[in-house]
Amino acid sequence: MQPDNLLDYFLQWEEQIADQVFLRQAHNGSWRTWTWAQAGRESRSLARAMQDMGLQPGDKVAILSKNTSHWFMADMAIMMGGFISVPIYPTLSAEHIREILEHSESKAIIIGKLDDYAKQEEGIPGHCKRIGNRLFEIDAENLWEDLVENFEPLEDTYDWQGEEICTIIYTSGTTGKSKGVMHSISAFEDTLRMIIREMGLPMHPRLFSYLPLSHIAERVAIENYGIRAGATISFAESLEKFNTNLVDTQPDLFVAVPRIWSKYREGVLAKMPQKRLDLLLKIPVIAGIVRKSIRKKLGLRDAKLFFSGAAPISAELQLWFYNLGIDILQVYGMTEDCVYAHMNRPGDNRFGTVGKPLPGLKVKFGPEGEIRLKSPGIFKGYFKSPDLTTASFDEEGFLKSGDIGEYDQDGFLRITGRVKDQFKTDKGKYIAPAPIELKIQNDPLIEQACVVGTGIPQPISLVVLSENVNRENKSHIKEQLTSLVNKLNQDLESYERLEKIVIVQEGWTVENELLTPTLKIKRNRIEALYGSSFEAWFAGDGTVIWE
Numbered sequence: 001m002q003p004d005n006l007l008d009y010f011l012q013w014e015e016q017i018a019d020q021v022f023l024r025q026a027h028n029g030s031w032r033t034w035t036w037a038q039a040g041r042e043s044r045s046l047a048r049a050m051q052d053m054g055l056q057p058g059d060k061v062a063i064l065s066k067n068t069s070h071w072f073m074a075d076m077a078i079m080m081g082g083f084i085s086v087p088i089y090p091t092l093s094a095e096h097i098r099e100i101l102e103h104s105e106s107k108a109i110i111i112g113k114l115d116d117y118a119k120q121e122e123g124i125p126g127h128c129k130r131i132g133n134r135l136f137e138i139d140a141e142n143l144w145e146d147l148v149e150n151f152e153p154l155e156d157t158y159d160w161q162g163e164e165i166c167t168i169i170y171t172s173g174t175t176g177k178s179k180g181v182m183h184s185i186s187a188f189e190d191t192l193r194m195i196i197r198e199m200g201l202p203m204h205p206r207l208f209s210y211l212p213l214s215h216i217a218e219r220v221a222i223e224n225y226g227i228r229a230g231a232t233i234s235f236a237e238s239l240e241k242f243n244t245n246l247v248d249t250q251p252d253l254f255v256a257v258p259r260i261w262s263k264y265r266e267g268v269l270a271k272m273p274q275k276r277l278d279l280l281l282k283i284p285v286i287a288g289i290v291r292k293s294i295r296k297k298l299g300l301r302d303a304k305l306f307f308s309g310a311a312p313i314s315a316e317l318q319l320w321f322y323n324l325g326i327d328i329l330q331v332y333g334m335t336e337d338c339v340y341a342h343m344n345r346p347g348d349n350r351f352g353t354v355g356k357p358l359p360g361l362k363v364k365f366g367p368e369g370e371i372r373l374k375s376p377g378i379f380k381g382y383f384k385s386p387d388l389t390t391a392s393f394d395e396e397g398f399l400k401s402g403d404i405g406e407y408d409q410d411g412f413l414r415i416t417g418r419v420k421d422q423f424k425t426d427k428g429k430y431i432a433p434a435p436i437e438l439k440i441q442n443d444p445l446i447e448q449a450c451v452v453g454t455g456i457p458q459p460i461s462l463v464v465l466s467e468n469v470n471r472e473n474k475s476h477i478k479e480q481l482t483s484l485v486n487k488l489n490q491d492l493e494s495y496e497r498l499e500k501i502v503i504v505q506e507g508w509t510v511e512n513e514l515l516t517p518t519l520k521i522k523r524n525r526i527e528a529l530y531g532s533s534f535e536a537w538f539a540g541d542g543t544v545i546w547e
Helices: 006-016 036-052 069-080 094-104 117-123 144-150 185-199 216-228 242-249 258-271 274-281 284-298 315-322 386-391 433-441 474-489 523-539
Strands: 021-027 030-035 060-064 084-088 106-111 129-132 165-170 180-184 206-209 232-235 253-256 305-308 328-332 362-365 370-374 399-407 413-418 446-452 460-465 500-503 544-546
Touching (some): 006 036, 006 216, 021 036, 021 069, 030 069, 036 144, 060 069, 069 084, 069 106, 069 216, 084 094, 129 144, 185 216, 216 253, 258 315, 315 328, 433 446, 433 460, 446 523, 474 544
Parallel strands (some): 106 129, 253 305, 305 328, 500 544
Antiparallel strands (some): 165 180, 362 370, 446 460
């Protein structure tokens, strides 16, 4: 019988390729592996243990962990018991963890690999049953290893029906409090079936999981696709060992966000200046050797497909990688549509766009050019928030994306900003900051940029310098960034032209809550932090100002 949901595919591979390696966990400098049969055994025992704790089908079970083999097995155990998964970003504060656990009514939480569990532990309410993990030094009244050893594997797994809610994914909150997005099990199946067909994704690939599994992109692109395709999936040990683990894996496809692609470029240019790289790439025989060497050292030797999502990537950055033989396909989706949306395809890729719609996707544009969508991947609503759910759809049942965009003459969608990101200057002109920020961030001196302008006549850009920039050489930085502003302003409308670039001292990170866990800037928090200085910076001398 043809599987029709994620659990069915897992059960199929558990039987058909039982002894093949499914999961590879880097730990203490070596790889620990699980075959499909071994992963099935642990998942089934964990599911039985949760039943013994009194959990019933439909109860919510949270997962708080970095990406690990145990994350996948935990998700399978939750599905086997008929429970609803509630993934939580592993970097969230105790306060935000408590908000999600209480709002979702989670009755249990599976806790895995974390950087500082001691600071997060107080966010777990007393009524929530905790399952810790000895491997990752997470102590709790229930330990994964003990439950797996003491409980017999569950034989009769839950029989999921297509429209049943299988997960509640809390959004990362770029503009405010996160919301619980409810997805049915069929949304994932319908999305994956279409993406695999359109992208020509291979069966039994090698994959590498590192972007947060609590985010829809990694959940679909790596976990769901990987299980559906009978993949072997590897997990990094740490940030310090990330590249070593990736090089050892050499995945068949690679998914990243723009900031990671930028970091890759910085790393390459730190070892080989742009002028030398350009020269070598012009020599036919040498060019092939250089491309192959760089790709191998990046861990992308065998990758045939490269994806970028979660935030806009500049066409210039795509072109830079294309010259190395890495054709980055920008895709576009959101938690609420299960990424059943727009994608560039292999052989049909247009830089600076998010591609063409997947078959079955209906698109229209609302006021201000807002993109509105209908597809089989659309969510079932926000958990316990019927008013917010109603407000997220228009009168014809199209999901309001909040993004502004337009199609080019060949049907490729270009995102030009977000409705809520637009701001009005003192001159009464509305500015869409995202396209300007993309151009700024393409400069190798700049790591992050946020264009602001509320309450001042012209916009200014706050920037964080790249890590490898020599901050002592202020005259050089000032000269380069002044030139950048002059160049950018030539292509901008008069009311969009930047008046200043302000170099801020503190980087924007997930830890200081100026970035979301998927590395998008939290514009409202950045404006709240620096807003009182906008007028003084605008009135200051020179084009480049240090905070």
